[in-house]
Amino acid sequence: MLEEDPDLAEALPAALRAGAVADCLAKTVSIAEGNWRSTDVRLEHDAIGLLVLNGLLIRRVGIDGRFGAELLGAGDLLRPWHGEDEAPALLATTGWRVLEPTRVALLDRAFSWTLSRYPQIAGGLVERALVRARNLAVGMAIVHQPRVEVRLRMLFWHMASRWGHVRADGVVLRHRLTHAVLADMVAARRPTVSTAMAELARAGLVSATDEGWLLRGEPPGELRDVEPNEAGPAETRPAS
Amino acid sequence: MSRNTFSFTEHAQVLLEDPDLAQAVPSARRSEAIRECTAEVLTLHPGEWPSAALPAAGTVTLVLEGLLLRRVGAGGCFGAELLGSGDLLQPWRGAHPADALATSTGWRVLEPTRLALLGPTFTRRLARYPQLTGALVGRALDRSRQLAINMAIVHQPRVDTRLHMLLWQLAGRWGRVRPDGVVVPLRLTHSLLAELVAARRPTVSRALALLAEGRRALPIEGGWLLCGVPPGELLALAPVAARAQPRGEEPAAPAGRTEHGDGARQAHRRPPLADRRPERPAANAYASGGERAVRSR
Numbered sequence: 001m002l003e004e005d006p007d008l009a010e011a012l013p014a015a016l017r018a019g020a021v022a023d024c025l026a027k028t029v030s031i032a033e034g035n036w037r038s039t040d041v042r043l044e045h046d047a048i049g050l051l052v053l054n055g056l057l058i059r060r061v062g063i064d065g066r067f068g069a070e071l072l073g074a075g076d077l078l079r080p081w082h083g084e085d086e087a088p089a090l091l092a093t094t095g096w097r098v099l100e101p102t103r104v105a106l107l108d109r110a111f112s113w114t115l116s117r118y119p120q121i122a123g124g125l126v127e128r129a130l131v132r133a134r135n136l137a138v139g140m141a142i143v144h145q146p147r148v149e150v151r152l153r154m155l156f157w158h159m160a161s162r163w164g165h166v167r168a169d170g171v172v173l174r175h176r177l178t179h180a181v182l183a184d185m186v187a188a189r190r191p192t193v194s195t196a197m198a199e200l201a202r203a204g205l206v207s208a209t210d211e212g213w214l215l216r217g218e219p220p221g222e223l224r225d226v227e228p229n230e231a232g233p234a235e236t237r238p239a240s
Numbered sequence: 241m242s243r244n245t246f247s248f249t250e251h252a253q254v255l256l257e258d259p260d261l262a263q264a265v266p267s268a269r270r271s272e273a274i275r276e277c278t279a280e281v282l283t284l285h286p287g288e289w290p291s292a293a294l295p296a297a298g299t300v301t302l303v304l305e306g307l308l309l310r311r312v313g314a315g316g317c318f319g320a321e322l323l324g325s326g327d328l329l330q331p332w333r334g335a336h337p338a339d340a341l342a343t344s345t346g347w348r349v350l351e352p353t354r355l356a357l358l359g360p361t362f363t364r365r366l367a368r369y370p371q372l373t374g375a376l377v378g379r380a381l382d383r384s385r386q387l388a389i390n391m392a393i394v395h396q397p398r399v400d401t402r403l404h405m406l407l408w409q410l411a412g413r414w415g416r417v418r419p420d421g422v423v424v425p426l427r428l429t430h431s432l433l434a435e436l437v438a439a440r441r442p443t444v445s446r447a448l449a450l451l452a453e454g455r456r457a458l459p460i461e462g463g464w465l466l467c468g469v470p471p472g473e474l475l476a477l478a479p480v481a482a483r484a485q486p487r488g489e490e491p492a493a494p495a496g497r498t499e500h501g502d503g504a505r506q507a508h509r510r511p512p513l514a515d516r517r518p519e520r521p522a523a524n525a526y527a528s529g530g531e532r533a534v535r536s537r
Contacts, residue, residue, distance in 0.1 A: 048377050090471070
């Protein structure tokens, strides 16, 4: 597991690293593209979870027909069974879709016993789990932007920090995300996203290429100051 | 708001203060784990909290009690996350230097708060009880679960619907049932609610007035009183898309299924009201004789 996710081994003293790499073995499961029933992967209730080794998947949460989405990739931890026995006040639905062939390591009960020899890795996994919340919190800040094209541009640059590849003419995101997926991620409707994407393409800021999405220009941290009056689609929010 | 003063006041037996966490340890070893798993405690007073100034970089902390707000800003707009006992935080970890998108993070302590610092010493003790690693990972993922629900809430076109849903979401964690409804004992300003539902403060004020008029959420001393049923219940009661489509929006997916078809599943499906609480009037799924927590962590 540490060979495939070397960042986790970084927390270990160098003298322990080779031994940990040999000890920390985990079973893996490959998941094909498409809808995924996460309950197909059986783990003990007290297991640590699933660690994504490579691939891309999306978790959608819906309430009353509206969905939020979270994109997950290598290094992310999942615990799909977690919380299912609780009865939350709000009725929500959850679904998973694998967007690119994905491999996950099963961090089961036996694996957690192995980690008792390497507490730094256990701590690293807890920190990994917190990364998901941090990314979602940035997503929440993004959806506060009133203009959908601004949200999309911010989302793309946020994803570029993790998955972007720099080349001479900009940063490429190789993941192919449909407008419907993007709509869930920026809390907008699909047609609004399509309009906004066309606007971004016309402005040369985000373009679809054979390789993926090409981002040009600077990240939009200060976009509001720079382009306060730029026209473009805005999401309809009746009560706002 | 004043800057926070903080102090390291004590050591706490973490599993004694967070008994749900202790449940992960087999009963034969629980007492020993409670005794061993101690951590230094940081006490915070209400106010802005300059967490980056503290000399504990990288430490994961567990909220033992209190209430905090984490704000993340991008391009001048802020999202917010409410955190309380049982939540794990890494307050000293801000934006990553490699992040392309400039974001800012701020913390505000809303109620007196105690944080257990789960540093390297704690992690070494923790390793003797491997079940706790999974439990702590679960706790950390709880935050992303709540935020994902929040993301679905802000997707609702109407701000009053978002607020109604948000208050019920908060009720799921902090709510207390009493005969006339569910009390959410949180003092949340309209500005704070605006950040939680991605709306502007004046819009939130108007939407809250609408909720009060409809007797769906009433401001009370020290919090909010929710009457009636949670808004998502509409789906359970009318699973076929026979209900009215609000404001010409696209049709909603039927209850229990997402647009992803067969791969989708219903995670938090609740039984119909009548099955769940047959002794209660359907008007309020949570009404009962005495006050009690809706759900403890």
